[in-house]
Amino acid sequence: MSEPVAVTPNAVSYAVRDGIAVLTIENPPVNALGQAVRAGIIAGLDQADAxxxxxxxxxxxxxxxxxxxxxxxxxxxxxxxxxxxxxLKRIEAMTKPVVAALHGTALGGGFEVALTxxxxxxxxxxxVGxxxxKLGLLPGSGGTQRLPRVVGPxxxxxxxxxxxxxxNKKAAELGAIDEIVNGDLLDGALAFAKKVVAEKRPLRLVRDMNDKVSNVDPALFADYRKSIEKKAKxxxxxxxxxxxxxxxxxxxIDDGLLKEREFFFExxxxxxxxxxxxxxxxxxxxTKIPGLSEDVKPKPIKSAAVLGAGTMGGGIAMNFANAGIPVKLLDVSQEAxxxxxxTIEKNYATSVARGSMKQEAMDxxxxxxxxxxxxxxxxDADIVVEAVFEEMGVKKDVFGKLDKVMKPGAVLxxxxxTLDIDEIATSTKRPQxxxxxxxxxxxxxxxxxENVRGAKSSPETIATVMALGKQLKKVSVLAGNCDGFIGNRMLHGYLREANFLxxxxxxxxQIDRALEEFGLAMGPFRMGDLAGLDVGWRIRKGKAHLRPKDxxxxxxxxxxCELGRFGQKTGAGFYTYEGRDARPDPVVKDIILxxxxxxxxxxxxxxxxxxxxRCMYPLVNEGAKILEEGIAIRSSDIDIVYLFGYGFPVYRGGPMFWAEQIGLDKVLATIRGFHKTHGKFWEPAKLLVQRAEAGKGWKG
Structure with a gap:
């Protein structure tokens, strides 16, 4: 065995073991395929060939x-x-066998290297994958041409x-990996390479494998396009x-690679x-919270409790169970x-029936x-999540009871x-x-x-719920405390204008169709019917005394709602329903008129x-006010809330990014026009005016 030989650049180390050159990618933390790695692979292969x-x-x-x-x-x-x-051309030009040894993740260009x-x-x-x-691209270095030749189209x-x-195990079953190694990967890869040499196997290039891409029925692609029509719209x-x-x-393949590259650049x-x-x-x-010291460690969450066995409470309990965390579901009603x-068991059973979950996982x-x-x-739970009625009195009563029974340090x-976190916290002796x-x-x-910090929420509590999001496989955003926080505060203007329209x-x-064409999964009225119109009605009634009479x-x-039309669950809301099919209703038209x-x-x-x-610009304007007030840490946090919580189209990047793409000056001009026509609801946010008039984006 020879000693390691240095290769420049040093993102790829080179050694020879028993006549096999070993090129080791050394670009932590994930060995990204940067310029130094690309140059290092070529240099190592040149040295091995020579x-x-x-x-x-x-x-x-x-x-x-x-x-x-x-x-x-x-x-x-x-x-x-x-x-x-x-x-990839250099790998294919090798006169000696090249074996890719895969552990962790071989993704994107990494998998394209392996396929070559x-x-x-x-x-x-x-x-592998x-x-x-997911970044708006397609594999641009042969992935779309080589993978079908290995696993079929x-x-x-x-x-x-x-x-x-x-x-990898599935990839091996499909033929994308030739052997699964038990034990040390490098030892297994070296043994495989020696076997290839000993057996004098001819060099096998994926580019020459045409059996699986020959005589393919064109209907495969027509059917596939149809199958993704709704999701990929x-x-x-x-x-x-x-x-x-x-x-x-x-x-x-050479013609295919040229077309692939053309599509990639498009x-x-x-x-x-x-x-x-x-x-x-x-x-x-x-996930990066300014001012939160790295010394602050999240509390371990090994057990949880959820209050309220309704739709939300049951769904939240499922999140903990899915993450392997024991959870107690509390409700004063045995019937509930x-x-x-x-309902929880039914939801799991549906997942099993669809094949997205195994029976053992459900059990x-x-x-x-x-x-x-x-x-x-x-x-004794490490965290309790309250999910009872959206009424301040009910929540304060619950938190008073929690204060008496929860162990010291438990997250409440x-x-x-929508409700005030600080007022809820006054029911306890531990607002932190x-x-x-x-x-x-x-x-x-x-x-x-959407995690919401109160005025007295401790850094440790904040760190805990942000870490919990990752544990539950959620996308977490930290918001400040105000009516509606980030998402629902912005949503108010969206729904207001939809109703005014x-x-x-x-x-x-018409409104739902226009916004669905824009890219939303559902327009406001179909979504309201799905969520239940009674929820918003209850909130509006609770705040009616705060609304100016004029x-x-x-x-x-x-x-x-006064007619009992709460949406899908009652068979009627803004639409009438047969199953989940929404149909226009003359009763609704008459009420509107x-x-x-x-x-x-x-x-x-x-x-x-x-x-x-009218529906989207209120999101942008209110988002600017939220930034002004420090309710959101950054404009991109607002985008994440809307991408993952409200179905804003990913290919538009979120409302704040979308507005930047249009041009904040153009958005401001339209908002000023609406302000003149429709009044005080459309007063432009100061931050929007400042950024637009300065010709800048949200970051200044």
């Missing part, structure tokens, strides 16, 4: 992973040589269009991914790519507990959920979506332990966790463009 004593080469990742993808430090910068295709090697081995705990679509479509990785990347994989079945130039990369970085930035546990989760009617039974969290954890409905599905000339279906107010939703007449409003034709501006 050394007569070397019979084969192994490329392996040092540390915890293989190559986890592109170097995010290079995002948005001009590409530097050598380019990734240069690395002659053979691949890996440990079963690793993952091509996630570029159907599997390749599933992997590339979803962007989701698969385990408005996106560019998924459709180009399908186009590229289809080309792999029709053209020689996606790269798209505003969607900028929006999706913004979302990618913003999600990671949201029985119903809640039944394990159900065993972690227990029920009680007694506050004393939950006192409220799932309130009180904080908001606003889950979104359905809580077992939605990824956002009804009175001015629109129908619910302030414009739409009564359409209230009148529907009556309210227009009562308000003295002359109805008119309203364009879809005005609908979008």
């Amino acid at each position: 050394d007569a004593s070397v019979q084969a080469a192994v490329i392996i990742g040092g540390g915890r992973t293989f190559i986890a993808g592109a170097d995010i430090k290079e995002f948005g910068k001009p590409p530097t040589q050598p380019y990734l295709p240069d690395v 090697c002659h053979w691949r081995v890996g440990i079963d705990s690793g993952q 091509l996630p570029e679509v 159907k599997v390749a479509l599933d992997m590339i269009v979803s962007g989701n990785p698969i385990p 408005g996106f560019l990347g998924p459709w180009r991914c399908i186009d590229a994989v289809e080309i792999a079945t029709k053209l020689p 996606c790269m130039a798209s505003p969607q790519r900028a929006a999706q990369i913004h979302a990618f970085f913003s999600e990671r930035e949201a 507990l029985s119903k809640g546990l039944g 394990r989760a159900m065993k972690l959920i227990s029920a009680t009617q007694h506050f004393e039974d939950i006192g 969290a409220t799932n309130t979506s 332990d009180v904080i908001g954890t606003h889950f979104f409905s359905p809580a077992n599905v939605m990824k956002l966790l 009804l009175e001015e000339g629109c129908s619910p279906e 302030e414009r107010y739409s009564r359409v939703a209230d009148r529907l 009556e309210e227009s007449k009562a308000q003295g409003i002359e109805r008119r034709e309203i364009s879809d463009e005005e609908i979008v501006q």
